[in-house]
Amino acid sequence: MSTATLELQGLNFNLSEEHLAVQEAARDFAQNELLPGIVERDNEARFPTEQVKRMGELGFLGMMVSPDYGGGGMDTVSYVLAMEEISKVDASCSVIMSVNNSLVCWGLEAYGSEAQKQKYLTKLASGEMIGAFCLSEPEAGSDATSQQTTAEDKGDYYLLNGTKNWITNGNSSGVALVIAQTDREKKHRGINCLIVEKGLTGFTVGKKEDKMGIRASDTHSLLFTDVQVPKENRIGEDGFGFKFAMSTLNGGRIGIAAQALGIAAGAYELSLKYAQERKAFGKQIFDHQAIQFKLAEMATRIEAARLLVYKAARLKDEHKDYVQAAAMAKLYASDVAMWATTEAVQIHGGYGYVKEFHVERLMRDAKITQIYEGTSEIQKLVIARELIR
Structure with missing residues (x-):
């Protein structure tokens, strides 16, 4: 190459x-x-x-x-x-x-x-x-082991019942990967992942969430009432579902870290451009040290986030352990995204508060990167466990 x-x-x-x-x-x-x-x-x-x-x-x-x-x-x-x-x-x-x-x-x-x-x-x-990935529930967000959605083994099919919350692509997806509890006595070892096709009897889409950010993506609750899912739609062996979810989320964190990085970088690029066009007190606002310092720190933090994201991606590509790197990348990049977009609004002043200048949307979009695919607090737990593993 x-x-x-x-x-x-x-x-x-x-x-x-x-x-x-x-x-x-x-x-x-x-x-x-x-x-x-x-x-x-x-x-x-x-x-x-x-x-x-x-x-x-x-x-x-x-x-x-x-x-x-x-x-x-x-x-x-x-x-x-x-x-x-x-x-x-x-x-x-x-x-x-x-x-x-x-x-x-x-x-x-x-x-x-x-x-x-x-x-x-x-x-x-x-x-x-x-597709959609269905793990979160009304009572099982960060505590992914507390699955209330059940998949009762009926021999050649599972009978699926429960509700999944905050599902991206919830209405637009053609298929959903659903994490459900089959054997409660086995706890996380009794969880399975089922491939559930849209259109099966008993599979309905709930209300669309009216969100602060990422508003154009469709986020819905999904409801399952006596949905018969063929046994061949189970991913892996019986009880593999929790391991499947955690392994998949480890890689997903790299994607969300890259999203957070992009949001921050987009806000920075808009701010740099605006600072060279907008004038105050007879000169470009970029020439004011207060603005220079904000942009300098934005560029530095974004670069640090980029290094973490690229490192996690390269470790994954090299088939090396990337769990800690992915958690670090998501934790830091999401914090940078929230901070940098807030600074971008400040640099734009009153214009930053109106939609046509885009940075207020980026600020609203940034917040979710600290929450989904593992909150920042969960990332810290993952990192801490990896430190002593």
Whole structure:
């Protein structure tokens, strides 16, 4: 693979020409196809149907999936490069992309049967349909072991009952990976993951959440009432579900870290541009030391976050232990995203408080990166456990 050098604030990363091509393609797509209409989609909480279709056509929904199943066969570094560029503009689209890539496609390819891959993964990787990952419940968010959704073993099928909350792609997905308790006495060893097709009797979509940020992505509750799920739709052996969920989330954290990085970088780029255009007291506001210091610290923290994200991605690609690196990347990048977007609004002054300048949306979008796929507090627990493991 031929290589080129990408310089990031004086540090050199050896990225392949393919990596740089993916980054450029994602940047062009974000600027040319996501940016137009983004304020309206946010205002109306309107799912970006056409934009998601284009992501599928461009290969952004199955980036790491093997070409044998219709995917791009790319590495995790390519994925985070694309996530960063898309998240600079549209975090709603990037979370749709993240769930489909990191949680649904990756989980199916890593642990699904050949029949499951042929039936579902090929459609998910190509964007013919998108998937949902269903772990959180009304009483089981960070405490993922407390699953109240049940999958009762009926011999050749499971009888699924329960409710899942905060499900990204909840209404737009064609298939959902549902974590459910089969044997309560076995606790987390009695949990399974089932592939549940939309349209099965008893599978209904609940209300759409009216969210502070990532408003164009559809977040719903999913309800299961005596849904009969064929036994062949169980991923892995009986009782593998909890391990499946935790392993999948470890990789998903890299995607969300890249999303947070992109949100922060997008806010920084808008702020730098604004600071060179806006004048106050007879000169560009960039010439005021107070603004220079804000931008300098933004650039520094974003660069540190980028290093953590890239490190986690490279460890995953090299098949090394990346659990701690992924948790560190998500913890730090999400904090940087929240801080940097708040600073961006401050730099913009009154203009930062209105929607057409975009930074207020980025600030609203940033907050969720500290919450989903493991809160910041959970990341600290993961890191602490890894320190003494």
